[in-house]
Amino acid sequence: MxxxxxxxxxxxxxxxxxxxxxxxxxxxxxxxxxxxxxxxxxxxxxxxxxxxxxxxxxxxxxxxxxxxxxxxxxxxxxxxxxxxxxxxxxxxxxxxxxLAGPVVDSEKAPAYIEDSAFPHGLYYQPVQGYGGNAGLWSAKWWAIYAAQLVGPWGFYYLGGWYDPPIPGAINPDTGVSVPQPIAPGSFYYDIDTGQIYVWNGSEWRTPYALSPGYQANYVYLATAGQTNFSGADSTGKIPAVGANLSDVHLNGVRLVPTSDYTINPATSTLSLVIPAKVNAVVQWDLLVPSSQLAPGATSIFKTTISPAPNGTITAFTMTYPNPSTGTQPTAVTSNAQ
CATH class of the missing domain: 1.20.5 (Single alpha-helices involved in coiled-coils or other helix-helix interfaces)
Known part of the structure; x- marks a missing residue:
């Protein structure tokens, strides 16, 4: 168990x-x-x-x-x-x-335009420009037109200066540099004198010059073969040459000094190189030398007449606007006016 x-x-x-x-x-x-x-x-x-x-x-x-x-x-x-x-x-x-060309006349233009790569019809509208013909409104036309407007002035004009410019100088107002050398014909405006001066290649000269002024004239009727003219002319006036210059015309033809005639200032006698024919007209002008001429100035005013002309009124009153004294009557007999 x-x-x-x-x-x-x-x-x-x-x-x-x-x-x-x-x-x-x-x-x-x-x-x-x-x-x-x-x-x-x-x-x-x-x-x-x-x-x-x-x-x-x-x-x-x-x-x-x-x-x-x-x-x-x-x-x-x-x-x-x-x-x-x-x-x-x-x-x-x-x-x-x-586009400047060739310039094609209107009859040939259609055929030319048809074969052209640029068929715009400007070829037969020539425009005369600076340097020749050019197609109307083409780029070349505008270029030569601009050159025509300005031309060589932009090269020769040096602007306004207070003193005569010298090569390489810079204009203080415009910044433009004076060329080196200065080209003959270049010019500038003298601010102080208010005159234009031109470079002649060696110096600055003013282009303005006073010409001899007229003083009196004498007219002689020549005899056959006459060469010397002095004393009373056909109107009884007697020349007195002195320092005056002379301008002589024979039958309306201007004669050349020395080649055609001589002047004797001491005797106030004009002598022709070639004897004059009978009844030839000798005009002898005496001139005032430019050195004896003084610069002058003239003030010009606009004259107003009143009443307004109507085709009947014959008497008018004339006045002028004097900037200093206002409107003044015009004195027609005053040498100053």
Whole structure:
């Protein structure tokens, strides 16, 4: 009996130990299943990442391809624009150069225009400009027209100066530099004197010069072969030459000093080189030397008459606007007026 009890207890203990082993095996199996599930999940995640990266690579490849196509399109567009720019440049050059001519008359113009690369009909509308003919409103026409307006004045005119300009000097008002050397014919305005001065190649000279003024004239009727004229003329007037200059005409033709006549100031005698014919008219004018002439000035005012002319009134009152004293009556007998 005791032996059966021991065996039964041993069998129970073995059963319990077997149960514990089974439980451990079950837990190990469960842990293995969890680990396997995690592993399979990791593999699935890896597959998903690989798929996403594959899609991204595909997308990047498509983007690169699109960019390449777009770059090629831009390259083609740039080349087209460059070709257009070259064509526009060539056309502009041809317009500027060839619109000036040839000038075609209106009868030949239709055929010429039909064969022209620029059939705009300007060829048969010539315009005379600075330097020749040019097509109407063409670039060359405007260029020569502008040159015609300015011409050489911009080169020769040096502006206004307080002192005579010297080569290389800079105008303080305009900033224009005086050429080196100064070209003959260059001119400037003297601000102090109010006069124009011209460079003659060595010095500045004013272009204004006083000419001799008329003083008196004497008329002689020549005898046959007469050469000397003095004393009273045909009207009884007697010349007194002194320092005066002379101007001599024979039958209305002006004579040349020295070649055609001489003057003796001491005796107031006119001598012809070639004797005059009978009844030839000798007119001898005495002139005041320019050195004896003084510069003068004249004030000019607008004269107003009242009442207004109506074709009947014959008497009028004349007045003028004096800037200092206002409206004043005009004194027709006054030398000052």
């Amino acid at each position: 005791a032996s059966l009890m021991q065996r039964a207890q041993g069998a129970a203990a073995n059963a319990i130990a077997a149960e514990d082993r089974v439980s451990l095996t079950a837990r190990d199996a469960e842990a293995a299943a969890v680990a396997a599930a995690k592993f399979l999940s990791a593999i699935a995640h890896a597959d998903e990442s690989v798929a996403k990266r594959t899609d991204r690579v595909v997308n990047l490849s498509e983007t690169v391809e699109i960019d390449a196509v777009e770059a090629e399109n831009w390259a083609n567009y740039s080349k087209a624009q460059a070709d257009n720019a070259i064509a526009a440049r060539d056309e502009a050059l041809q317009w500027a150069e060839y």
